[in-house]
Amino acid sequence: MQAIINAKFLVDDGILENQILLFDNNIVGFTEEVPEGIEVLDAKGAYVSAGFIDLHIHGSGDADVMDATPEALKRISSILLETGTTSFLATTMTMSEQAIDKALQNVQQHAGQVSGAQILGIHLEGPFINASKHGAQDKAYIQRPTTDLIKNYMQEVKMITLAPEVGGAEYFIKFMKKEYPHIILSIGHSDASYEESQESFTWGVSHATHLFNAMNPYHHREPGIVGAVLDADVTCDIIPDLVHTHPSTLELVQKVKKEKLILITDAMRAGCMKCGTYDLGGRSVEVSDGKAVLEDGTLAGSVLKMNEALHNMIRHTSMSMVEVVNAVTKGPAQKLAINKGELRVGYDADIVIFDETFNILYSIVGGDLKYKRYN
Numbered sequence: 001m002q003a004i005i006n007a008k009f010l011v012d013d014g015i016l017e018n019q020i021l022l023f024d025n026n027i028v029g030f031t032e033e034v035p036e037g038i039e040v041l042d043a044k045g046a047y048v049s050a051g052f053i054d055l056h057i058h059g060s061g062d063a064d065v066m067d068a069t070p071e072a073l074k075r076i077s078s079i080l081l082e083t084g085t086t087s088f089l090a091t092t093m094t095m096s097e098q099a100i101d102k103a104l105q106n107v108q109q110h111a112g113q114v115s116g117a118q119i120l121g122i123h124l125e126g127p128f129i130n131a132s133k134h135g136a137q138d139k140a141y142i143q144r145p146t147t148d149l150i151k152n153y154m155q156e157v158k159m160i161t162l163a164p165e166v167g168g169a170e171y172f173i174k175f176m177k178k179e180y181p182h183i184i185l186s187i188g189h190s191d192a193s194y195e196e197s198q199e200s201f202t203w204g205v206s207h208a209t210h211l212f213n214a215m216n217p218y219h220h221r222e223p224g225i226v227g228a229v230l231d232a233d234v235t236c237d238i239i240p241d242l243v244h245t246h247p248s249t250l251e252l253v254q255k256v257k258k259e260k261l262i263l264i265t266d267a268m269r270a271g272c273m274k275c276g277t278y279d280l281g282g283r284s285v286e287v288s289d290g291k292a293v294l295e296d297g298t299l300a301g302s303v304l305k306m307n308e309a310l311h312n313m314i315r316h317t318s319m320s321m322v323e324v325v326n327a328v329t330k331g332p333a334q335k336l337a338i339n340k341g342e343l344r345v346g347y348d349a350d351i352v353i354f355d356e357t358f359n360i361l362y363s364i365v366g367g368d369l370k371y372k373r374y375n
């Protein structure tokens with residue numbers, strides 16, 4: 001068993017001080033005295049929360065899930081510890097069936113071998129999307145929703161971003177909801193109207209992928225997906241890099257969605273890397289000034305780090321420290337129905353320690369110290 005002392009613990013009720021957190025592989029609980037003979041980590045007044053969970057990330061550290069190699073997964077898993085992310089969904093792109101199958105198979109076989117942030121499963125972004133809202137996804141490989149592509153990976157797939165208005169989507173969504181209720185069906189890269197979006201929520205869509213991006217903008221007479229998501233009980237996520245969305249949009253969304261808002265990075269291989277030219281799903285992406293764009297200027301994923309996402313939310317919205325942290329811990333954990341995301345007895349001991357500007361000082365995964373900023 002280990003203990004963390006001198007910390008500001010972020011828990012549901014607020015910030016807990018003058019307490020000691022005990023953990024082994026799981027959270028053991030809070031106490032007022034350090035039991036004798038156990039290892040103690042002095043947080044020196046820093047914040048401590050559950051580890052961050054990223055539902056949408058393609059890569060980082062010059063590696064991408066679509067590289068489909070064990071090395072790529074290891075590289076992503078290890079570099080994410082610097083950003084406070086302790087678990088994530090390996091996110092695929094719209095590419096050829098063979099390329100997607102290779103990436104899914106790689107995750108199925110090798111996700112368990114990474115030693116940093118844990119791979120919770122797969123987020124399939126496309127290819128079941130609308131060609132008119134493809135964003136940085138390659139249009140050539142868009143296809144109608146089918147279980148053929150994923151039938152061998154139903155346990156690994158945890159989330160699918162799709163367009164509910166395309167042919168075959170209604171059947172697919174209803175089938176998936178009935179047969180594989182653990183898979184989150186998310187509206188995204190879609191041209192759906194307000195009415196179509198609302199209807200898809202009754203079929204089984206329960207989430208929206210990077211709200212505002214790769215969908216029609218909100219219009220007061222055509223509210224579209226954005227309007228439907230804002231006035232329904234579904235969760236949604238957003239990329240708070242101040243490039244994909246204006247700061248005032250972040251404030252608007254959090255005011256309306258409250259704890260139903262989840263933060264994602266949507267980072268691509270240039271995450272945690274220098275400016276330059278990188279590949280995303282077979283297309284060339286130019287990275288500079290915290291922006292990743294295709295040759296025609298289309299935004300192509302982000303280079304956002306999860307700790308920066310939190311810092312941006314604190315600076316540009318009225319959310320409290322507990323609320324922003326919940327949007328990358330408790331929120332995504334509850335969505336995935338996993339015992340993570342809270343410093344709660346029995347939950348996995350995924351823990352991060354960070355300063356007031358979200359510099360990550362320590363990352364702990366399953367009770368093991370995996371990253372330390374200073375030696």
Ligand SMILES: [Zn+2]
Binds near residue numbers: 091
């Ligand atoms: Zn993405």
